[in-house]
Amino acid sequence: xxxxxxxxxxxxxxxxxxxxxxxxxxxxxxxxxxxxxxxxxxxxxxxxxxxxxxxxxxxxxxxxxxxxxxxxxxxxxxxxxxxxxxxxxxxxxxxxxxxxxxxxxxxxxxxxxxxxxxxxxxxxxxxxxxxxxxxxxxxxxxxxxxxxxxxxxxxxxxxxxxxxxxxxxxxxxxxxxxxxxxxxxxxxxxxxxxxxxxxxxxxxxxxxxxxxxxxxxxxxxxxxxxxxxxxxxxxxxxxxxxxxxxxxxxxxxxxxxxxxxxxxxxxxxxxxxxxxxxxxxxxxxxxxxxxxxxxxxxxxxxxxxxxxxxxxxxxxxxxxxxxxxxxxxxxxxxxxxxxxxxxxxxxxxxxxxxxxxxxxxxxxxxxxxxxxxxxxxxxxxxxxxxxxxxxxxxxxxxxxxxxxxxxxxxxxxxxxxxxxxxxxxxxxxxxxxxxxxxxxxxxxxxxxxxxxxxxxxxxxxxxxxxxxxxxxxxxxxx
Numbered sequence: 001x002x003x004x005x006x007x008x009x010x011x012x013x014x015x016x017x018x019x020x021x022x023x024x025x026x027x028x029x030x031x032x033x034x035x036x037x038x039x040x041x042x043x044x045x046x047x048x049x050x051x052x053x054x055x056x057x058x059x060x061x062x063x064x065x066x067x068x069x070x071x072x073x074x075x076x077x078x079x080x081x082x083x084x085x086x087x088x089x090x091x092x093x094x095x096x097x098x099x100x101x102x103x104x105x106x107x108x109x110x111x112x113x114x115x116x117x118x119x120x121x122x123x124x125x126x127x128x129x130x131x132x133x134x135x136x137x138x139x140x141x142x143x144x145x146x147x148x149x150x151x152x153x154x155x156x157x158x159x160x161x162x163x164x165x166x167x168x169x170x171x172x173x174x175x176x177x178x179x180x181x182x183x184x185x186x187x188x189x190x191x192x193x194x195x196x197x198x199x200x201x202x203x204x205x206x207x208x209x210x211x212x213x214x215x216x217x218x219x220x221x222x223x224x225x226x227x228x229x230x231x232x233x234x235x236x237x238x239x240x241x242x243x244x245x246x247x248x249x250x251x252x253x254x255x256x257x258x259x260x261x262x263x264x265x266x267x268x269x270x271x272x273x274x275x276x277x278x279x280x281x282x283x284x285x286x287x288x289x290x291x292x293x294x295x296x297x298x299x300x301x302x303x304x305x306x307x308x309x310x311x312x313x314x315x316x317x318x319x320x321x322x323x324x325x326x327x328x329x330x331x332x333x334x335x336x337x338x339x340x341x342x343x344x345x346x347x348x349x350x351x352x353x354x355x356x357x358x359x360x361x362x363x364x365x366x367x368x369x370x371x372x373x374x375x376x377x378x379x380x381x382x383x384x385x386x387x388x389x390x391x392x393x394x395x396x397x398x399x400x401x402x403x404x405x406x407x408x409x410x411x412x413x414x415x416x417x418x419x420x421x422x423x424x425x426x427x428x429x430x431x432x433x434x435x436x437x438x439x440x441x442x443x444x445x446x447x448x449x450x451x452x453x454x455x456x457x458x459x460x461x462x463x464x465x466x467x468x469x470x471x472x473x474x475x476x477x478x
Contacts, residue, residue, distance in 0.1 A: 004100060005036035005044045010091035014048075015067065017084045025059075025069050027089050032067035035091060045075060045097060049088040057081060058094055287477035294450070299351045299379070299476050307343045309477040312385045313432050314404040315356035315374030316447040317418060319439070319454035319466025320391035320426070323368025329458075330401055331437060332359055332371045332469045333388025334415030334429035335451025338406030340383045351380040356387045356472040361444050361454045364465030368394040371454055374404060377472040383408035388429050388453045391418045391466050401453065403429045418453045428453030428467065437467065446470065 012031035018024075025048075036044045038061070046069070048057045058078045063070035073080040076096040102108040287309055291299060301308075317332030335356065345351075356375030363369070374387020386404035403415030416429035416436065428437030428445070434452030439445050445455030445467035454467030 003041050003043060004097060005038060005042050007034065007036050007044075007091060010034040010036075012089050014083055014085055014087045014089060017082065017087075020080045020082050021073075023071060023073070025071055025083075025089070027067050027069070029067060032064060032069070035061070035064060035069075038062070038064055044091065045094050046071070047088075047090050047092045047094070048083055049090070050083070051086060051088070055081065057083075058096075290475060290477040293353045293355055293474040293476070294471065296354045299353050301345045301347050301349045301351070302478060303347050305347055305478045306345050307341065307478070308345065309341045310339070310379045310383060310409075311432070311473075311475040311477075312338045312377045312379050312383055312406065312409070313451040313472040313474075314377045314385040314406075314415070315358045315387040315472045316415070316428065316431060316434065316451045316453040316469030317374045317388035317390045317401050318359035318361040318371030318469045319418070319428060319437075319445070319447075319456040320371050320393035320401075321362035321364050321369055321465045322457045323394045329368075329394045329456040329466070330392035330399065330420035330426035331418035331428035331439065331456040332361075332374070332391040332447060332453030332466070333401040333403040333418045334431040334434060334447075334453045335374050335377070335387050335469075335472045336385040336404030336406045336415045337411075337413040337432035337451075338383040338385045338409030339411040339413075340379075340409040342379075342382055351382070352378075353380075353474050353476075354378045354384075355474055356385075356451075358447065358451075358469035358471045359387060359390050359454065361446075361466035361468045362391070362393050362457075364444070364457060371401070371456075371466045371469070374451065374453075374469045374472065376404075377474055379474055379476070381408075385409075385412075385472065387472065388415050388418065388431075388451070388469060391426060391428070391454065391456045392420055393466075401426075401429065403431075403453075404451075415451065416453070418456065420456075426456035428455045428469070431472075433473065434470065439467070444468070449473075 012027040012034060015026040015028050035046075036042070038044070043060055043062050046059050046061055048059060049055065056078060057073070057080060058075040059069075060072040060075045061069045062072060076094050102110075289302075293299070314335030314337075316335050319331045320329045322329050354377055356377040359372035359374045362371045370393045371390035373390050376384055376386045378384035383406065385406040388404045389401040391401045392399045400420050401418030403417050405414045406412035413432055415431045418429045419426040419436075426439065428439075428447045429452070430436045430448075431451030431453075433450045434448035437445055437447045437452050437455040439455035439458045444457065444465045447454045447467060447470045449470045450473035452470050454469045457464035457466050
């Protein structure tokens, strides 16, 4: 869109007078439409003249709203002054406008990009000015760029789409990129999938390549297709077998093909030894190490480990005691179990481990009291398992000591209840790792490890006490 705007025969008068410093003027009602409509950076020039024709001022109009003009005063070597109602406002040709147009006999400078609807015709060009073509036409003699200016010295294209390359000293054949510039000096068309790299010596495609192969140069000679020497990180191998990998190194050893067999993993051999990577699920998966806590402590996450499997078992409850030679008494409950797989751990981080103690067995001598409850085991705040309840003494009443229960785990298991029998001792409850504990005549029977409930006392001419429950355990696999 041109910035300077014009209309024909635009002339009117001032609707009211203006001072010498006014930045707007108003023309007679309805006559503003005679002047250009402006947008953006467009403008036009107006000449103000008194009715006597003795005074004139040129103003630059930068915006027009109906009959009101926004103006810049004193343009084209004129002087701003006051004007009266009825003075002339006209669109005239002035020197400032004419000087904005290009002149055929002068050097013109364009401040904006120019668009030509047809190609310009140039004449009188010197030999250093190029004429560009579309690749199918000859260059004129004036279109030659000398080699000392980065040109080629050539004046014609040998074929459409060929490029003319040059050095700084000599003219080259069209379509050829010299070795010094990374080319091959070959004009042959590459085969499908091939790549022609420059090597320092002229090479053409002399061997047919198969689809997907590349010609890779290794020095002063043209190598076979598909071969990359070991010195360049290749294998020296030229063929693949289905299911094999070619792996190279830079030590000069030619590698044999690695073997990939379903279910048995990958074996890589380099002439000095081999590495076997077991297949998923083929014995190398899951957790390969563990740490067993039989007392409270701290687990430190090993290097390279971020996931563990934890099994937490609470302590077993103690067995109850007899109050008479032929009373009823119960065994302690087994500890509960929580199992959880924990991810997102930080190597070197620590987790507090608590191992619950076994409950004490009830004292003998005719007291007939309950056994003590087992303690709670936990792995930090991740999961925990309560201990089993104490066995029921013969003076307390009938009942079964409840087993402990896991919480927070992916799998939470309740321990076995302690049994309660007539005229005899009850069995201690089982845990995840411990079986039921059988009572023994005339003595206290400790529960089985880990987390087993203590056996209840069996009377046979004595007031026997209950057996103690065993401590729990925390097992961390990684």
